[in-house]
Amino acid sequence: MRQEVEEITVKNGKNNEDEFEVLNDNKSEVVSCSTYLTLLTSIDRDFLLSPSETQVKVSDLEGKVIGLYFSANWYPPCQKFNQVLIDAYEQLKSYDATLQDVVELIYRYGVRAFPFTKERLEELQEEEREKHESQTLINLLTNHDRDFLLAHPTPKQVTVASLMGKTIGLYFSAQWCLPGVNFTPKLISIYQMIKQMLLEKGDHEDFEIVFVSSDRDQMMFDSFFSTMPWLALPYGDPNLKDLTKHFDIQGIPSLVILGPDGKTVTKRGRNLINLYQGKCIPFYGG
Numbered sequence: 001m002r003q004e005v006e007e008i009t010v011k012n013g014k015n016n017e018d019e020f021e022v023l024n025d026n027k028s029e030v031v032s033c034s035t036y037l038t039l040l041t042s043i044d045r046d047f048l049l050s051p052s053e054t055q056v057k058v059s060d061l062e063g064k065v066i067g068l069y070f071s072a073n074w075y076p077p078c079q080k081f082n083q084v085l086i087d088a089y090e091q092l093k094s095y096d097a098t099l100q101d102v103v104e105l106i107y108r109y110g111v112r113a114f115p116f117t118k119e120r121l122e123e124l125q126e127e128e129r130e131k132h133e134s135q136t137l138i139n140l141l142t143n144h145d146r147d148f149l150l151a152h153p154t155p156k157q158v159t160v161a162s163l164m165g166k167t168i169g170l171y172f173s174a175q176w177c178l179p180g181v182n183f184t185p186k187l188i189s190i191y192q193m194i195k196q197m198l199l200e201k202g203d204h205e206d207f208e209i210v211f212v213s214s215d216r217d218q219m220m221f222d223s224f225f226s227t228m229p230w231l232a233l234p235y236g237d238p239n240l241k242d243l244t245k246h247f248d249i250q251g252i253p254s255l256v257i258l259g260p261d262g263k264t265v266t267k268r269g270r271n272l273i274n275l276y277q278g279k280c281i282p283f284y285g286g
Contacts, residue, residue, distance in 0.1 A: 108248065131246070136262040137163055140246070141210065143239055149210060149231040154222075158231055165260045166206040169269060170243065173253040174214035175224035180253040183270060187255070188229060190273055205260075212243055214252055 040048065040058045047055040069085065071078040105113050109124050141149065141160045148157040171187065173180035187209070194207045211232035215221040221235040233239055243249075247256050247267055255269030266272065 108245075132264065135246075135264070137168065137258070138262075140243065140258075140262070141233070141239060143237075146234070146237065150225070150234055151231050152229070154225075163208055164262075165204075166208050167260055167265075168258040168262075169207070169209040170212050170247070170256040170258065171209050171230075171253065172212045172214065172244065172247075172249050172256070173224075174216075175220045176216060177214070177252050181224075183253045183274075184224075184227065186273060187270075191230060212240055214240075214244075 040061075046059070047057055048061075050056050071082070073079070105121065112124060113120065137160055141163075147161070148159050149163075150156070151158045169191075173184065175181065191207070191209055198205050198207060209228075209230035211225055211228055211230060213221050213224070213232065213235055215224060215235065218235050221232075225232050233243075247254075247264070249256075253270055254267070255273070256267045257265040257269045259265045
């Protein structure tokens with residue numbers, strides 16, 4: 001059985017520990033903690049069962065972080081996952097960092113963060129540092145099945161290899177994201193300004209932007225990409241999620257700038273453009 005579920009994120013409210021901010025389908029709503037707890041009760045039952053089959057009052061869970069585990073004993077993947085979850089649960093219960101640290105650790109590294117120890121975190125950070133130091137356009141933007149990017153007019157293609165030696169902006173955005181829709185015209189203006197500046201200089205420097213889409217379907221991607229003068233990764237490409245994790249993109253729109261050597265110059269390209277308001281070319285030295 002397969003269910004399509006919209007992503008829901010629950011986090012502690014800033015002003016009231018008994019309230020939560022729920023982000024569902026990009027709409028924010030603050031609700032009482034007790035609202036969630038009523039989902040775990042019924043008219044005839046106000047308790048849950050512990051492993052020893054003793055009853056635990058649902059009201060005793062107020063103020064705690066709750067994970068709802070949907071599973072079945074007859075489903076083999078669940079049988080295999082149970083022990084992993086048990087180990088992770090015990091580690092999280094004994095973890096001495098803040099809840100926010102734990103959540104960010106899991107978000108950043110997923111199952112690779114297990115067993116959530118300081119030593120494991122240091123190992124992952126070292127792996128990440130080495131990965132960033134060795135990054136190139138080729139290993140960032142290509143995979144075994146694709147060595148090109150989309151260009152205009154579609155379905156024109158441009159090889160990633162042809163971008164080597166250029167300064168590249170990776171633009172993380174989506175048509176459903178209103179800030180992204182509002183920021184895109186400003187980015188187009190900066191893009192054209194840089195292109196004109198390089199043309200007048202007449203040297204071998206060049207600049208390009210690659211759209212990294214978070215659109216929800218091909219139609220939305222095609223519509224949004226048609227408004228842009230630059231390149232794009234194909235919709236649904238596996239590199240999309242890899243790039244989001246690699247650069248720790250936690251919100252869109254975001255603009256990551258890569259130097260001619262493929263190394264990261266800044267992940268704050270959008271903030272720099274908003275700060276300078278087109279009065280100069282940030283991150284480019286123009």
